[in-house]
Amino acid sequence: QVQLQESGPGLVKPSETLSLTCTVSGGSISSYYWSWIRQPPGKGLEWIGYIYYSGSTNYNPSLKSRVTISVDTSKNQFSLKLSSVTAADTAVYYCARDSSEVLEGGDIVATNTFDYWGQGTLVTVSS
């Protein structure tokens, strides 16, 4: 059973960089896409971006200028950095596995359907 666990500071100061790590257990990080999704308190869900184990990424245009997602396959982890944060970035941050689809030629593509999620971690932006 695949499990995901987010870790990182719960409090970040305005204008600084939010950094979170997601550790994947019960399965390899290889051959799947992995996403970050956030949820402001009492609000809906926003997809932030994804990474493939090879390192290729794609980001939500609304956050693209501030987001970096990276992967460490040796540790079965992937990470999120969000720069220049403001109070509007206060949210529960989830990491999630993309169900990923294998095409006929063997290529694997992201489906943007999320079948495993971490429990989420609340990050508050405040001085």
Add this chain to the structure above:
Amino acid sequence: EIVLTQSPATLSLSPGERATLSCRASQSVSSYLAWYQQKPGQAPRLLIYDASNRATGIPARFSGSGSGTDFTLTISSLEPEDFAVYYCQQRSNWPSTFGQGTRLEIK
């Protein structure tokens, strides 16, 4: 960006009743729509993908239908554990977006 509008915002029903939740897209998303269930303090859980396919381990009382711009999640007979918030999500257009949610509460 595609906007998903869910209705109603809140649905009050009793266990054993049938629940019908709606999701309308601002433009066609074909069948690329998923439904998630979220309970307080928990992560969302995938219920339905590609409009009508149940995810692994999801009970048969959950079903999805629709295509284009109008979609429905139906829970045939509500169990106590089904009272939660439900979100739809489209993956047809970049970036993927979620609806604002429907809260299913006990009447």
